[in-house]
Amino acid sequence: MGRAIVITSGKGGVGKTTAAANLGSALAQLGKSVVLVDADIGLRNLDVVMGLENRIVYHVVDVVRGKCTPAKALIKDRRMDNLWLLPASQTDDKDALTPADMAKLVCELKSNHDFVIIDCPAGIEQGFKNAIAGADEAIVVATPEVSSIRDADRVIGLLAASDIPARLIVNRISPHLVKRGDMLSQADVIEILALELLGTVPLDEHIVATTNKGVPAVIENKSLAAKEFTRISRRLAGLDLEAADTAPGFFARLGRALGLSPAPTT
Amino acid sequence: MWNGIKTLLSGGRSSREVAKGRLHLVLAHDRSGLEGGKLQAMREEIAAVIAKYVPIDSEAVEISIESHSRETQLTVSSPLPARHA
DSSP states (O other): OOEEEEEEOSSSSSSHHHHHHHHHHHHHHTTOOEEEEEOOTTSOOHHHHHTOGGGOOOOHHHHHTTSSOHHHHOEEOTTSSSEEEEOOOSSSOGGGSOHHHHHHHHHHHHTTOSEEEEEOOSSSSHHHHHHHHTOSEEEEEEOSSHHHHHHHHHHHHHHHHTTOOEEEEEEEEOHHHHHTTOSOOHHHHHHHHTOEEEEEEEOOHHHHHHHHHTOOHHHHOOSHHHHHHHHHHHHHTTSOOSOGGGSSOHHHHHHHHTTSSOOOOO | OHHHHHHHHTTTOOHHHHHHHHHHHHHHHHHHTOOHHHHHHHHHHHHHHHHHHSOOOGGGOEEEEEEETTEEEEEEEOOOOOOOO
16 A cells, blocks of 8 residues: 655645656656646646646546546656656536545555655645545645745644644755845744754756756756755655754755765765 | 845844744744734733733733744733732
8 A cells, every 4th residue: 555645835836746746756766656646626737747748638537527447547657667647637626526536536546556646736725625635644845935834834734633744845945045144944944834854955947947848857867956856755765764854954965066065974 | 245234224134034033923823823803802801801800001911922833822911010008
């Protein structure tokens, strides 16, 4: 039986879909069998971010309505042996599904795959309730901005009320702005949200380019953000058990990557 | 230099520190689920109760919410007049 992980944030535009695409692809690269589920009914985007938009035949609402089996609706990513996408419907609305539908579907997917990664819509209404219904655990994505953190806090409260354990990804941090005193640091965000850190992803222009192309950054694996997503996926898979906040500091690692400070001798 | 000027203008705090302070406050209120109006109504009722026992200036009664590590606390503070017996 696999694990179902919902990727959520409250606020839109903080990188949920990018995180879902990259973590799913990175887990598949580690040899895990992964299904990405787009739970954003009516505003689907995981398909374009993954570059699989031209191959959609059936979607999640078709599966729930019994129009096809889950296996038939899954789109196989040809770049990897063990990665599939279950797209959202673009024409229905959020009420086309119920939490019970999603829980049943996710459970079915878990029986055939190691990871079911659910990309949650923004907001805390029906779409959110559907997306978290089948989840065993949650990843909350927050950027170091007041609006994102406030919304993340609300979502953390709702996840706790549903007994879903959550961990945090701080996304799009800019070391330069933090140093200048104009951006909240990773430590600030953790202190405010009081949530276990899974990882920190730097603001990285490569993400814009790879998203343009429909290729998850971890497939090219050239950028700092891609490396962080890969590290996070290793931690998710239990391959890299060092706790995120005891790992070498983000700035130390960034410094090393930029050749500003020596690599560790161990 | 511009950063220095900005810091001076914001009373010596960086925008990062300002954000942190604002978030602590706003999240404490969000987590309590108490909207501003409810909080004020509660303050007035509590002030009235205190005034039943001690002569106080009910306007001086203050109510605040603070949150640390997801534990949220309500604090009511009221000055008490010196006793002239």
